[in-house]
Amino acid sequence: MRKGIILAVGGLALLAGCGNQGDKASNVPVTPKWQGAPYHIAFDTQAAKPNPAGVTIPAIKYTANPDSLEKRATLVVKFDASGVTKQGPIANQMVMAPVDIAGTEGTLPADYMDLADKELSKFLGAYCVKGKIKITVALARSSLTNQAGDAELAAKRLSDWLPIEVVFKNPHPHC
Secondary structure: HHHHHHHHHHHHHHHHOOOHHHOOOOOOOOOOEEEEEOEEEEEEOOOOOOOOOOOOOEEEEEEEEEHHHOOOEEEEEEEEOOOOOOOOOOOOEEEEEEEEEEOOEEEEOHHHHHHHHHHHHHHHHHHHOOEEEEEEEEEEEEOOOOOOOOHHHHEEOOOOOOOEEEOOOOOOOOO
């Protein structure tokens, strides 16, 4: 008799708990697979070789959202204009030419980064900047124009801004 009662109570408990669970919404929040901008960038931690251009931006590694891959991107470099000694209007943003990027992970090509160093050196030299300079870099869609304003840049930016401090030694001082 005892076994019968235990089986009856167990059977009722089993039936009560086995309702259609598909009708109930889960209370567990679902986090998206990828959070933030379509690309995450980071500086390579390896020591940067001295560049004859006068400034060296460390290699930039990227990781991409597999659902938002781009085939080409452009590097945008902004610098802190507080160290500018030259008078007149100041442009504190440099937009590089587009570069091919492939896959969900990689590093911007070394020759592209060398070109970025040379162009930034010309840019900083024209404004008579010296010493340590705070710069921020970001990746943007390849359709970004050279003279992009803040609105266009915000609309076409693929990564968050990544800050770093670099040293600029003007190879051709004229200031």
